[in-house]
Amino acid sequence: QSQFVESGGGLVQPGGSLRLSCVASGFTLGAYAIGWIRQAPGKAPEAVSCINTHDGSTYTADSVKGRFTISGDIAKDTIYLQMNNLEPSDTARYYCAADHVISTTCPVEYDYWGQGTQVTVSS
Numbered sequence: 001q002s003q004f005v006e007s008g009g010g011l012v013q014p015g016g017s018l019r020l021s022c023v024a025s026g027f028t029l030g031a032y033a034i035g036w037i038r039q040a041p042g043k044a045p046e047a048v049s050c051i052n053t054h055d056g057s058t059y060t061a062d063s064v065k066g067r068f069t070i071s072g073d074i075a076k077d078t079i080y081l082q083m084n085n086l087e088p089s090d091t092a093r094y095y096c097a098a099d100h101v102i103s104t105t106c107p108v109e110y111d112y113w114g115q116g117t118q119v120t121v122s123s
Contacts, residue, residue: 002026002112004096009117017084020117022096024077027112029053033099035106036070036081038092038119048094049081050106059105064090086121093118 008020020036031054039045049070050059058070069082079096095116099107 004098004112004114006094006096006114006117009094009119011120011122012086013123014087014121016086016121017082018086018119020081020083020094020119022079022081022114024098024112027077029072029074029077029079029098031100031102032111033102033104033107034072034079035059035097036068036079037095037097038090039095040092043092045095046092047106051079052102052105054102057105083119086119088121090119091121 003025005023005025012018033052035047035050037045037047048061048064049068051070051072067085072079093116095114097107097110097113099109100111
């Protein structure tokens, strides 16, 4: 089954950092709109950062701007999310999702997604 495999989550104190990885399994990263989507209990999913591997455009939500950075290594079929200065409000499960429609930076519909990785920010 083609999907993403996310890793890198964990428990971190406020102000700490994590780097999430999202590896394509069963398919190769070509031209996709790929997003890191997070969902906290009782809250709607939020696209925190996206990258369009066709034109290189990126998007970062205001809630994480200046703290989170998305990047990709297409040769390794991997997308990263560097998260710095983490806050308790960043606590959520983080997912990767990809859309083959590349007219937008963030995925609109999900052709591929993963099981997610849990990020907990707490002292």
